[in-house]
Amino acid sequence: MTSTTTAHTASPVAAKLSTLDRFLPVWILVAMGVGLLLGRIIPGLGAALDSVRIADVSLPIAVGLLVMMYPVLAKVRFDETGHVLADKRLMVTSLIINWLAAPAFMFVLAWLFLPDLPEYRTGLIIVGLARCIAMVFIWNDLACGDREAAAVLVAINSVFQVLAFGLLGWFYLQWLPELLGLPTTSSEFSFWAITLSVLVFLGVPLIAGFLTRTFGEKVKGRSWYEERFLPKLGPWALYGLLFTIVVLFALQGDEITTHPKNVARIALPLLVYFVSVFAIGMVVGRVLRLGYEKTTTLAFTAAGNNFELAIAVAIGTYGVTSGQALAGVVGPLIEVPILVGLVYVALWARPRFFPSSAERRAI
Template identity: 70%
Template sequence: MSSTPSPTPAAAGQSGVMGALSTLDRFLPVWIGLAMAAGLLLGRLVPGLNSALEAVKIGEISLPIALGLLLMMYPVLAKVRYDRLGTVTGDRRLLFASLALNWVLGPALMFALAWLLLPDLPEYRTGLIIVGLARCIAMVLIWNDLACGDREAAAVLVAVNSVFQVIAFGVLGWFYLEVLPGWLGLGEGTALRVSAWDIAQYVLIFLGIPLAAGYLSRQLGERARSRDWYEERFLPKIGPIALYGLLFTIVILFALQGETITSQPGDVARIALPLLAYFALMWGGSFLAGRAIGLNYERTTTLAFTAAGNNFELAIAVAVGVFGVTSGQALAGVVGPLIEVPVLVALVYVSLWGRRLFTTTSTTSEGSVHA
């Protein structure tokens, strides 16, 4: 595990994409692939494992998954310099672009792709639209940090998305699943009954707890010792926890859903196609948009990952709660992270390669997950 900060953009350009990541991060696709395989094998080979993992839940989310998510998010939020958030909130280009991409373009694009590529599979189509409505508030922090994005900007955008998620999820679900299909002559639509309080609970648990812990860690650590001690001694020690939490979450998730995934490979492939198109279009379009409006590399990267990522925990919870655990909607939610995780890891490398397109950059977010 390397605690060496990531190189400057010039150095990164000279040493290539791989040199911009720590030794542990460099093999992240390998670790994620192994975690996915381990989860699938555990779910298939260990009798009663699914029942044991599902025995304790927070809402509709398995407690082990909840713990993994909290462990994954805490180190990243502990790295945020909260005294710099004012410089982010004053960047109207970033905030307005993020809102437009997340709450206008993202849901509309997923709706279009779902209807275009799954016209004959209404359950999977509905599940994908739910995934498109659930904007990312968790794993995006990992991808942003790995790609050397603006850590403070990511924290602000995640918080903004969380507020909009509570307010807008139910309304957008009603619009895209009930109203718009009727307007376009596509059918009567599907009702989505989910309360704002249900959404708020997931936001409070999966963002509120690690955010509070990260903020208190920085405030108390700097007050008790110093900023240098906190960033040079404390953060390198807790940094690897983010990766361990990510891998643990992936193992548990795929252990819970492995049988469903492996028993319906054809359906998984059908669901994967619109997801692949969605992630590529959202990330690529957002990255180009950030550069076009004059954002630096760090904030462009943050804009792209916060726009492309989705909150699969919420999507799965809503699909299971409304349509049932064995429904096609739930399967579409489960396939979401199956595709999202490796694709966004690949986009970390694309992002670092694209750093050469920027002539100037800030050093707001030095380091990766293990910096």
């Protein structure tokens, strides 16, 4: 994101972040509040915002996501991603947590907390299947994770998302419940919708970031690019994030505010999920001695979810007013503040559990 100090002393965690990033939880809460308020006081705003779509996602949200992801991907040193691919422990561990442990854990939580609410339960399971390809870059960057590792892990998640989402949906919504004697749910997901979502929300900013760094370094050199250009570009990731949150909550504000009890019931398993999966990632990374940067990246790529895809799939399969869609909307309502809080947890844990970790690049 923006420039941060690198001294790891006994000072508070917040002091390690820039002024802009330090108050990120405040900006996010304000953005959520503004979105909810706009959705309630302006009749027809949600329909207007949702009238034009890209990859089954509202155009304003799509624009916000692209603006959010581009600056972070422009920071990635693409010529250094080879060492990430060579780290077999990181690759295998990420695949196991993301595609075996996390979806199974969400399945269990959905049935434990929502046994009597099949629509919300199905929506939660869909959220668990949609691995993060967007906001994880923000959390990883704020927590001083490994940018190159994040880019590689997200790219791998994207490929698996295209290939495995439909199959896993069938497994967790039809085959496994039937095997356990539980009610089954339809899982007719669009392969092309999932593919298009990945291509747009990862492919476009990834190519833009790669071309920006390539030509920027070629024309001006790496020092100019990282010391002068990136600090000016960095804040736009935060602006894109806040804009996305405002639009998202403006779109779904009425659903959220008119069903507070349902939102609370959906929120509890999500809270358990995000905190638990993040903790598992941090503990496993620590045990495997991956180092702070890669461990943090592993934890955030595992805990984060692709709520854009989850909402799009829920709406496309079950309808915009369905309980499944509401569960998808509650996802970012819980995920955003929780993962911001986990950024602070990671920064707090760094000097205590990873004392030998290298200082973060101040970009």
